[in-house]
Amino acid sequence: xxxxxxxKLAGVSxxxxxxxxxxxxxxKAEKREAVExxxxxxxxxxxxxxxxxxxxxxxxxxxxVPKISTETASRVLEGITQIAKERNYQLLISNTxxxxxxEINALEFLxxxxxDGIIISATEVTDQHLAVARQxxxxxxVIGQRMAGFTSILYSNNHAVHDLVDHLVxxxxxxxxxxxxDPKDKEVGQVRKQAYxxxxxxxxxxxxxxxxxxxxxSIESGYQQMASxxxxxxxxxxxxxxxHLAIGAIQCIKDNGLSVPADISVTGLGDVKLAKYLSPPLxxxxxxxxxxxxxxxxxxxxxxxxxxxxxxxxxVDYELRIRASVKKIERNS
Amino acid sequence: xxxxxxxKLAGVSxxxxxxxxxxxxxxKAEKREAVExxxxxxxxxxxxxxxxxxxxxxxxxxxxVPKISTETASRVLEGITQIAKERNYQLLISNTxxxxxxEINALEFLxxxxxDGIIISATEVTDQHLAVARQxxxxxxVIGQRMAGFTSILYSNNHAVHDLVDHLVxxxxxxxxxxxxDPKDKEVGQVRKQAYxxxxxxxxxxxxxxxxxxxxxSIESGYQQMASxxxxxxxxxxxxxxxHLAIGAIQCIKDNGLSVPADISVTGLGDVKLAKYLSPPLxxxxxxxxxxxxxxxxxxxxxxxxxxxxxxxxxVDYELRIRASVKKIERNS
Numbered sequence: 001x002x003x004x005x006x007x008k009l010a011g012v013s014x015x016x017x018x019x020x021x022x023x024x025x026x027x028k029a030e031k032r033e034a035v036e037x038x039x040x041x042x043x044x045x046x047x048x049x050x051x052x053x054x055x056x057x058x059x060x061x062x063x064x065v066p067k068i069s070t071e072t073a074s075r076v077l078e079g080i081t082q083i084a085k086e087r088n089y090q091l092l093i094s095n096t097x098x099x100x101x102x103e104i105n106a107l108e109f110l111x112x113x114x115x116d117g118i119i120i121s122a123t124e125v126t127d128q129h130l131a132v133a134r135q136x137x138x139x140x141x142v143i144g145q146r147m148a149g150f151t152s153i154l155y156s157n158n159h160a161v162h163d164l165v166d167h168l169v170x171x172x173x174x175x176x177x178x179x180x181x182d183p184k185d186k187e188v189g190q191v192r193k194q195a196y197x198x199x200x201x202x203x204x205x206x207x208x209x210x211x212x213x214x215x216x217x218s219i220e221s222g223y224q225q226m227a228s229x230x231x232x233x234x235x236x237x238x239x240x241x242x243x244h245l246a247i248g249a250i251q252c253i254k255d256n257g258l259s260v261p262a263d264i265s266v267t268g269l270g271d272v273k274l275a276k277y278l279s280p281p282l283x284x285x286x287x288x289x290x291x292x293x294x295x296x297x298x299x300x301x302x303x304x305x306x307x308x309x310x311x312x313x314x315x316v317d318y319e320l321r322i323r324a325s326v327k328k329i330e331r332n333s
Numbered sequence: 334x335x336x337x338x339x340x341k342l343a344g345v346s347x348x349x350x351x352x353x354x355x356x357x358x359x360x361k362a363e364k365r366e367a368v369e370x371x372x373x374x375x376x377x378x379x380x381x382x383x384x385x386x387x388x389x390x391x392x393x394x395x396x397x398v399p400k401i402s403t404e405t406a407s408r409v410l411e412g413i414t415q416i417a418k419e420r421n422y423q424l425l426i427s428n429t430x431x432x433x434x435x436e437i438n439a440l441e442f443l444x445x446x447x448x449d450g451i452i453i454s455a456t457e458v459t460d461q462h463l464a465v466a467r468q469x470x471x472x473x474x475v476i477g478q479r480m481a482g483f484t485s486i487l488y489s490n491n492h493a494v495h496d497l498v499d500h501l502v503x504x505x506x507x508x509x510x511x512x513x514x515d516p517k518d519k520e521v522g523q524v525r526k527q528a529y530x531x532x533x534x535x536x537x538x539x540x541x542x543x544x545x546x547x548x549x550x551s552i553e554s555g556y557q558q559m560a561s562x563x564x565x566x567x568x569x570x571x572x573x574x575x576x577h578l579a580i581g582a583i584q585c586i587k588d589n590g591l592s593v594p595a596d597i598s599v600t601g602l603g604d605v606k607l608a609k610y611l612s613p614p615l616x617x618x619x620x621x622x623x624x625x626x627x628x629x630x631x632x633x634x635x636x637x638x639x640x641x642x643x644x645x646x647x648x649v650d651y652e653l654r655i656r657a658s659v660k661k662i663e664r665n666s
Contacts (some may be wrong), residue, residue, distance in 0.1 A: 036491070060425070067411075068407050068410050068411055068414060069411040069623075070407070071404070073407070074401050074403070077402070077426075077428070077430065081401060085428075090425060090426075090427055091426050091427075092424070092425050092426075093410075093423075093424050093426045094423055095410070095411065095414040095418075095424075136533070214488070219606070243413050247607065250610075274580065274605075274607045277552070277580050277612065278607075278610065279611070279612030290402075
């Protein structure tokens with residue numbers, strides 16, 4: 001279906017169809033309605049029509065990721081690529097190595113290049129992010145964080161952590177430690193920690209500072225933070241906010257001559273590919289990272305096609321994966 | 334240092350410097366030598382000079398990867414990004430999902446876009462690859478496979494497998510099984526299997542068809558291929574050509590009520606991030622994937638800058654990582 005076919009069916013000129021499609025220039029109401037009716041009836045295929053309109057699309061979307069060598073980033077990218085490929089789009093990827101300035105630079109760089117839209121998987125959302133984002137002339141979708149005025153794909157951090165704490169409490173645990181990350185990362189650092197505190201409160205368990213340690217996203221940090229907790233007090237269970245932190249914590253517990261889960265139960269979040277092949281297999285939350293990439297890309301294309309310009313907050317599903325790293329303990333231990 | 338500064342020092346016109354830099358147009362031998370001498374003396378900084386030449390670079394390199402959601406791909410990409418960032422370049426990434434046609438398409442797509450050069454991490458090199466590659470007007474560097482007429486960054490597959498077999502034989506193993514992949518992947522499928530056969534031969538051990546199974550790159554395939562070997566004969570050790578295959582094989586051995594390494598020793602290749610956190614920690618070969626990305630990018634930039642147009646084969650270092658998944662056994666067992 002080409003522009004001139006739509007024009008013929010609607011009884012208008014191709015230029016009129018083009019003006020209606022591009023929302024650019026004056027068109028009489030009755031002509032506009034005729035064109036829109038034909039488009040509805042023949043099936044709206046914006047990409048093909050777009051092509052025939054020669055409206056100078058680059059068929060490239062820009063993607064900004066915090067650290068490309070993580071499994072999370074690569075799963076998100078796979079989801080984005082899948083949708084992009086259906087649309088014959090390629091990705092222009094910027095890897096920001098967890099540096100805020102790099103994220104800002106990448107946003108600015110991409111806005112100068114001919115990309116049709118941008119997806120950012122941000123670690124933080126600063127005023128600078130917002131300032132640059134608001135000057136963009138192409139649509140922007142955010143993954144993993146909220147950004148006012150833009151569509152965000154979010155993980156159910158609050159519910160997921162509540163589910164993990166519920167699971168631990170049901171297994172009889174009362175001394176539940178916590179390994180988190182810097183609160184500058186609002187979703188992982190703040191929301192997950194707040195959820196841990198709220199869940200303890202919900203179960204009428206006290207929050208104990210000495211059972212809590214804050215690290216970064218590395219396995220090594222999980223090891224160090226677990227060591228710092230063990231120096232102060234021994235919990236019966238530990239909730240780490242990522243699988244890598246949990247893996248480091250398990251290694252630390254083993255190196256201290258203790259056993260998981262016999263002495264200390266451990267849970268993670270994220271469900272990395274190897275989580276079920278660890279010893280013990282890791283109880284964690286499976287996030288559909290690939291799905292989040294797909295959703296972000298779909299939303300972005302909706303905005304590129306001007307099908308839906310409304311900004312939304314979309315939560316990606318998750319699933320508790322109960323494995324052998326949590327042990328049921330006696331009520332009064 | 335700008336073009337006009339070089340021109341002043343060399344006593345020639347800026348246009349002459351430009352012609353020498355771009356290898357474009359006639360320049361008298363003595364003038365060329367004067368320019369080259371100045372460039373050598375002041376330190377050649379091609380990127381800045383290139384900018385001042387306004388030679389219409391896009392500052393984008395195209396990268397084609399077989400499967401973006403693997404750890405190997407993401408480590409290679411991190412290496413490329415690191416070098417690219419130093420040069421203020423961005424990556425345009427195509428994910429081919431292990432499909433040959435997609436690789437060819439991506440090559441063609443990128444050659445039509447304004448990229449300054451292309452890096453391909455190929456699973457196979459077909460005549461089609463070569464045909465498209467030879468028509469490119471920008472430099473191309475290949476990672477992981479040989480491609481005649483182009484610079485290749487290669488892994489020492491042959492030596493690495495020999496080292497693994499040596500290690501197993503020194504530990505007393507004589508019945509060494511093998512889990513490989515499709516020979517269409519020349520480097521991983523063919524070279525690694527041939528090295529296994531040669532190494533057995535070197536140690537005067539017989540090659541036994543029933544101890545060999547061929548899968549794909551997934552953990553699940555490692556599990557299935559191990560199961561098929563166990564149905565025929567029980568080896569004392571198994572060499573899997575990737576860590577994921579090894580992880581699947583270990584799971585299968587455990588599910589058959591056997592123990593690693595007490596009953597069967599297992600080795601992998603690649604050294605994924607979690608290899609040392611497995612139980613038992615996996616004996617494997619560490620490949621410097623990030624380094625291979627850095628090397629590929631450096632070679633590509635040399636070619637983009639026309640510093641070195643010679644095609645090379647560069648081998649990336651590797652290291653045997655001896656961990657607890659291999660057991661020393663009695664001489665005559």
